[in-house]
Amino acid sequence: MGLISMGSGAPPVGLDIGTDHVRAAVLKASSSAPTLAAYGRVDMPMGAVVDGEIVDPAAVSSAIRELWRQPGIKGREVLTGVSNQKVVVRLIDLPFMERDELQGAIQYQAQDYIPIPVEDAILDFQIIGDYMTPGDEHMMEVLLVAAQRDTIEATVSAVEGAGLRLSGIDVTSFAIVRSTLGSGLSVLAEEEEGPGEAVAVIHIGSGLTNIAVVEKGVPRFTRASSLSGNQFTQAVANVLNLTFDDAERLKIRAGLPDISAQTHAQPDADDADARMVQTAQDALEREVNKFIAEVRRSLDYYLTQTTQARTIRRIHLTGSSAQLAHMNTYLEKGLQAEVVLSDPLRFVQVGSSARMAAEDDRMGAAPAIGLALGGVM
Ligand SMILES: Nc1ncnc2c1ncn2[C@@H]1O[C@H](COP(=O)(O)OP(=O)(O)OP(=O)(O)O)[C@@H](O)[C@H]1O
């Protein structure tokens, strides 16, 4: 940002670029909770974003332009997020040094911790805290973030191609955590976490699932998985030999079977539709079991890395695909944790002009709102 700001001083718009949709949240700072002044969502053309990577920046730019034609979506400065399997977040321990010194040293320290060559990466870090070892060494805990340079460049190009200015890029998972649990070291997380406990936040979209683990109010682990809504739809399409669009409709209509039901109703052999629904449910159940195994691996990995938390008692669930019927029951059972549907509007006041659009997309709104919150807090 320049030294002399010519803008209106309004906080940047939260812009969430996804596989199926692009979304914007406009927040106004206020003395109490920030106010959501406008919210919008438009479709993303198929194939423009794949696995969290922008592969067609021009197509993404035109979707963003269309979004800026929605009521109330205005402002040239945006904050957007990146999330894909090549965005790496690691919690590392380093000998204590001042922030300025770390700024210089991180380039040399980082390679040991990230799977991409440092010269192809854009690095960022946050100092979480410092401590003394039993041997009296002064150490610090640093959250290291690395993203592939190509990912960042494609994002910049898509945003600038829409005539907007990027005021910052965040890790999408951090934004999701912000709208779910509040910012940084909030008291909320303390009340959420008992001793030896961490909290997980899972956002299930279309092309990606974002998993984050929060401990002592700070997101310390994130992972993006491609097991997400599109995979569920594809499984239904494959098993019934349907087009993707037909499978999408059937997926939403069928949902997962109700495992809490005492009896498992067998469909009437003559009822073709009931049989089709059941076949879809069986396919979805298999996908969700794979999904649970994947989340389990991530959470277990976190728990073996950390010396503090031993369990994850509560999982906050968000994302459009979290609406799959009975998803939360499956996750509770499979992950042996309490699963709560999170409300991305929890930390904002919703202005009357934003209400309808935001409530229509309540489960999908967490990243855009969290990104915008990052600009006002
Ligand atoms: N009621 C529903 N039940 C089950 N799945 C649903 C429901 N409504 C939407 N979905 C699924 O949500 C997904 C779209 O989610 P969303 O729009 O949040 O994705 P995105 O943000 O564009 O993608 P990304 O994964 O890149 O973040 C689709 O797979 C769709 O099938």
Ligand SMILES: [Mg+2]
């Ligand atoms: Mg998304």
